[in-house]
Amino acid sequence: MSTATKTTSVAAKNDTRLIDSLNLVLADSYALMSLTHLAHWNVEGDQFFGLHKAFEEQYENLFEAVDEIAERVRALDAYAIGGLGTLAKTAGMEEFKSPLAQKDYVAALIVAHEKVITDMTQTRDLAGQLNDLESQDMAIGRLQWHEKTLWMLKSFLKR
Amino acid sequence: MKSETCPAAFGAECPPATCHGRCAIEVIDELLSQRKSVTGEQADLLLDLRWQLSRQDSAEEALRLFATLRLQLESFHYLAFFRMRRWLEHHIVAQVQSCPVAPVHLCAIKLDSYCIEAVRRHCLCRSLEKGTPLLAPRLTFAFRENIRHARAIAQAKTQLSVSGH
Numbered sequence: 001m002s003t004a005t006k007t008t009s010v011a012a013k014n015d016t017r018l019i020d021s022l023n024l025v026l027a028d029s030y031a032l033m034s035l036t037h038l039a040h041w042n043v044e045g046d047q048f049f050g051l052h053k054a055f056e057e058q059y060e061n062l063f064e065a066v067d068e069i070a071e072r073v074r075a076l077d078a079y080a081i082g083g084l085g086t087l088a089k090t091a092g093m094e095e096f097k098s099p100l101a102q103k104d105y106v107a108a109l110i111v112a113h114e115k116v117i118t119d120m121t122q123t124r125d126l127a128g129q130l131n132d133l134e135s136q137d138m139a140i141g142r143l144q145w146h147e148k149t150l151w152m153l154k155s156f157l158k159r
Numbered sequence: 160m161k162s163e164t165c166p167a168a169f170g171a172e173c174p175p176a177t178c179h180g181r182c183a184i185e186v187i188d189e190l191l192s193q194r195k196s197v198t199g200e201q202a203d204l205l206l207d208l209r210w211q212l213s214r215q216d217s218a219e220e221a222l223r224l225f226a227t228l229r230l231q232l233e234s235f236h237y238l239a240f241f242r243m244r245r246w247l248e249h250h251i252v253a254q255v256q257s258c259p260v261a262p263v264h265l266c267a268i269k270l271d272s273y274c275i276e277a278v279r280r281h282c283l284c285r286s287l288e289k290g291t292p293l294l295a296p297r298l299t300f301a302f303r304e305n306i307r308h309a310r311a312i313a314q315a316k317t318q319l320s321v322s323g324h
Binding site for chain 1: 235237238241245
């Protein structure tokens with residue numbers, strides 16, 4: 001009887017699609033973290049304190065997420081992508097320039113979260129197909145957080 | 160998530176980022192499908208804008224309709240108008256000439272203001288900042304895709320004339 005731990009399917013480790021997909025959501029999350037940080041620094045207006053604090057909580061969560069995703073890539077015996085240029089190019093996310101109206105920061109971040117959700121959903125489904133429940137669980141957790149954040153941001157824009 | 164209904168879904172000139180956003184036509188359809196989200200008059204204007212965006216005949220008219228609708232509806236549908244604004248900024252461009260015989264320069268538009276004349280002034284100011292002397296300036300708005308088509312036709316005509324056909 002083998003004493004080795006076999007939690008992740010061999011198919012998942014050998015499938016480059018899953019690695020590519022994980023690296024894409026890594027890039028997405030990094031790009032979104034950067035945009036959220038930018039919004040945190042530069043937001044102005046009557047809702048400053050609320051938005052400044054909310055954006056801080058969001059980029060802190062994303063900072064932990066990128067580490068988790070990158071380490072999942074390593075756990076699958078692959079390498080995580082990195083470097084600002086590579087991450088930005090891979091994510092392909094529209095960057096905004098300050099100054100913006102405070103509502104525009106929120107709207108731009110909503111669009112960015114939607115992009116992450118689209119890619120993360122594909123990662124979740126692919127991990128499921130390959131029976132990599134650990135990657136799938138991580139993607140589900142991230143999706144829950146992004147959807148909750150999306151709800152909060154959209155609620156801010158409601159009149 | 161490139162929209163199949165996006166009339167301006169063209170390769171290189173449409174950066175990937177814009178295709179993650181929803182096409183303006185999709186956003187209009189979403190607004191029209193929501194019960195009681197717009198009045199009958201506003202629905203007519205939205206349909207007119209939808210027509211302009213699908214036909215892509217007049218960027219000027221599309222911007223004028225957008226500005227009218229934005230003034231009336233943005234406070235209730237901020238995200239929808241943000242998406243449309245971004246889409247229009249990526250797909251419509253200002254063509255600036257310093258005088259009627261000067262070459263055309265393309266200038267990206269920023270829909271930060273609620274009035275098309277302010278957008279026009281902003282584009283002219285940006286051209287001035289780039290050092291273009293504006294003697295008798297002309298400015299028209301155009302869909303990027305139409306410009307691309309016009310350039311492709313002109314290029315094909317040149318090639319035909321060079322090859323002697």
